[in-house]
Amino acid sequence: MNVELLRVLLRDALAPEELRRVLAEFPAADGVLRARARDPAGDGEALIDDALAVLERGSLGPAFLVHLAAARPDLAEPLREVAGPSGAPEAFAVASLLSAGQDAAAERKLTELERARPSTAGDRHELNLAVADLHRWQREAGERAEPSEAGRDAITRRLTSVAASMSARSLDAAEIGEAAAVHPEAGRLREEIEAHVRRADGKRAALRLLDLAERFAGPAVRRRAIELSVRAGIWRSRHVLGGRLEVGEQREWTDLLQAILALTDDIVAGAAPGSGGLWLTAPLDGAGRPVPEAEAAREYEPLVRAASLSLRYRRGGPQVLRDVSLTVFPRTIVGVVGGNGAGKTSLLRVLAGERRVDDGMLAYPQLDPAQGREIDWPAVRSQVAHVPQRLPQWREQLADHLHAWAGACGIEGDENRDAVDFWLERLGLANRRTARWGELSRSLQARVALARALVGRPRLLLIDEPLVALDPRAQQWLLQDLRDIVSSSSLCLAAVVSSQHIPELEAIADDVVGLRDDGGVWFHGAVLDLEQARRGALFEIGGRLDDATCDRLTAAFGPGCLRQRESVTLLRVGRDVSRGAVLELLSAGGQPPSYFRDISASHLRMFWGDRP
Numbered sequence: 001m002n003v004e005l006l007r008v009l010l011r012d013a014l015a016p017e018e019l020r021r022v023l024a025e026f027p028a029a030d031g032v033l034r035a036r037a038r039d040p041a042g043d044g045e046a047l048i049d050d051a052l053a054v055l056e057r058g059s060l061g062p063a064f065l066v067h068l069a070a071a072r073p074d075l076a077e078p079l080r081e082v083a084g085p086s087g088a089p090e091a092f093a094v095a096s097l098l099s100a101g102q103d104a105a106a107e108r109k110l111t112e113l114e115r116a117r118p119s120t121a122g123d124r125h126e127l128n129l130a131v132a133d134l135h136r137w138q139r140e141a142g143e144r145a146e147p148s149e150a151g152r153d154a155i156t157r158r159l160t161s162v163a164a165s166m167s168a169r170s171l172d173a174a175e176i177g178e179a180a181a182v183h184p185e186a187g188r189l190r191e192e193i194e195a196h197v198r199r200a201d202g203k204r205a206a207l208r209l210l211d212l213a214e215r216f217a218g219p220a221v222r223r224r225a226i227e228l229s230v231r232a233g234i235w236r237s238r239h240v241l242g243g244r245l246e247v248g249e250q251r252e253w254t255d256l257l258q259a260i261l262a263l264t265d266d267i268v269a270g271a272a273p274g275s276g277g278l279w280l281t282a283p284l285d286g287a288g289r290p291v292p293e294a295e296a297a298r299e300y301e302p303l304v305r306a307a308s309l310s311l312r313y314r315r316g317g318p319q320v321l322r323d324v325s326l327t328v329f330p331r332t333i334v335g336v337v338g339g340n341g342a343g344k345t346s347l348l349r350v351l352a353g354e355r356r357v358d359d360g361m362l363a364y365p366q367l368d369p370a371q372g373r374e375i376d377w378p379a380v381r382s383q384v385a386h387v388p389q390r391l392p393q394w395r396e397q398l399a400d401h402l403h404a405w406a407g408a409c410g411i412e413g414d415e416n417r418d419a420v421d422f423w424l425e426r427l428g429l430a431n432r433r434t435a436r437w438g439e440l441s442r443s444l445q446a447r448v449a450l451a452r453a454l455v456g457r458p459r460l461l462l463i464d465e466p467l468v469a470l471d472p473r474a475q476q477w478l479l480q481d482l483r484d485i486v487s488s489s490s491l492c493l494a495a496v497v498s499s500q501h502i503p504e505l506e507a508i509a510d511d512v513v514g515l516r517d518d519g520g521v522w523f524h525g526a527v528l529d530l531e532q533a534r535r536g537a538l539f540e541i542g543g544r545l546d547d548a549t550c551d552r553l554t555a556a557f558g559p560g561c562l563r564q565r566e567s568v569t570l571l572r573v574g575r576d577v578s579r580g581a582v583l584e585l586l587s588a589g590g591q592p593p594s595y596f597r598d599i600s601a602s603h604l605r606m607f608w609g610d611r612p
């Protein structure tokens with residue numbers, strides 16, 4: 001939008017009283033602007049300044065152009081120039097044709113606009129409604145032999161919001177393109193939000209909008225994103241059961257989806273370097289651009305590097321960790337999987353600095369500023385949030401508890417208030433602000449533990465068995481949120497998550513450390529390679545195996561290596577495991593199986609299937 005041209009137009013083409021009236025009647029203006037416009041003693045220039053400041057914000061500018069075109073059809077041409085190349089001039093051309101009484105031309109234009117297929121489902125829906133409104137209005141006008149002003153206004157109002165939404169998308173296309181090219185995460189999140197909107201999943205769209213705002217926007221925009229998320233939540237609870245929406249409700253819903261998309265674009269456009277947005281949280285150079293090396297270090301240098309860790313709780317006692325190695329990169333989730341007593345909790349306690357290892361190398365390249373021979377544990381611990389399996393309880397009301405916790409982490413004042421509000425909304429806890437520990441389900445208690453960890457602005461999350469006692473839906477909900485937050489957050493954090501729920505964790509993890517029952521490692525690497533490793537070799541074993549044999553095999557080849565299929569047992573092992581080694585373990589209890597064969601190359605391997 002050409003703001004300077006609009007300034008000239010407002011000053012020279014409109015009499016002061018007319019300017020006041022147009023601004024006072026502009027439905028999308030904020031209350032302050034409308035009140036000023038109604039003040040007959042106010043200064044005209046100052047009013048124009050105020051108006052332009054409001055119109056430049058968000059996507060109100062194009063909506064105002066439509067509004068003005070409807071009031072002053074003679075200004076259509078200069079307004080088109082002000083709007084620039086976007087869908088908005090089309091929309092306000094229709095408005096001005098209607099206003100000038102050229103209904104047939106307005107209808108033609110509107111139909112053209114609808115055919116042009118604007119980019120979002122919300123826009124298309126809104127245009128359909130506008131066409132329907134126009135037809136109804138024409139019919140009514142024909143019957144009454146006199147056009148109805150109210151009908152005309154209704155169509156203009158609707159076009160105003162379409163124009164706002166469409167131009168929010170096309171006016172900023174260049175900026176959005178630039179931001180997405182420089183920072184693919186912004187572009188990716190925008191695409192994801194659009195996809196949720198297309199599926200009319202407003203709540204998921206709003207949650208991802210919160211992630212986008214947390215990463216790229218300042219507190220005011222985050223507040224706006226929180227408001228939209230609250231509205232989307234109310235909508236979901238009202239309409240989740242698939243009730244039909246009334247026409248008025250449809251409009252409200254469309255407005256909400258459009259507002260989500262418009263704010264998304266505002267944030268993404270602001271994420272472009274040089275736009276004044278926050279775009280990254282890395283240190284900035286003199287010109288306000290992120291320092292590339294600092295950003296690269298933050299994104300790509302590991303948070304944890306551990307090699308050959310070993311641990312015994314007491315001298316001469318059993319070895320709990322044996323030669324365990326892992327590397328944790330920012331924005332990744334490392335799953336630590338294994339059976340009962342495999343050492344998962346112990347490994348997390350070592351990483352949290354609660355337990356010293358007997359041997360091995362442990363370093364926190366980004367968290368330990370000194371990088372000396374000894375780890376600076378206070379510095380590291382202040383950036384690590386450990387959520388133990390036994391969740392911490394609290395006495396106060398939930399929001400008070402989180403405020404106090406954030407305060408204890410050094411987050412004070414507005415930042416404290418904003419962080420608590422943000423995480424309560426993001427994790428679906430906002431309507432439980434006043435709840436106490438005992439009033440929450442286990443699933444919500446797990447979410448509170450996550451919120452508490454996140455308000456402290458950690459770089460590393462260590463989460464022990466978060467899925468225990470959650471039903472499958474709650475497990476999926478929690479893991480999906482964790483995945484989204486770790487991928488997108490401005491904290492640039494990583495998570496190490498332990499669980500016995502191997503398939504669930506694998507679905508969201510980047511890397512896996514699979515612990516054997518003896519504390520050794522049966523797999524360490526990318527999830528993508530895990531399947532490959534498991535595919536190594538497949539053996540079919542006759543009959544059911546006794547518990548002792550199952551335990552022996554699981555200890556050697558890791559949890560999940562065995563599946564019972566009808567009258568046979570299938571065993572999956574790495575490629576490097578010999579037939580002889582497997583047979584030895586099968587026979588160690590003195591009862592060799594009735595038969596045993598390698599079916600790796602046979603179609604029978606299909607019987608492994610997805611079913612555990």
Ligand SMILES: Nc1ncnc2c1ncn2[C@@H]1O[C@H](COP(=O)(O)OP(=O)(O)OP(=O)(O)O)[C@@H](O)[C@H]1O
Nearest residue numbers: 313314320338339340341342343344345346347500
């Ligand atoms: N404080 C301790 N003192 C002595 N032994 C311990 C201690 N904590 C754990 N162990 C032992 O270390 C081994 C590993 O325990 P750990 O809790 O790390 O395993 P885990 O994989 O988390 O098991 P689970 O899934 O049952 O929680 C177990 O044999 C356990 O008995």
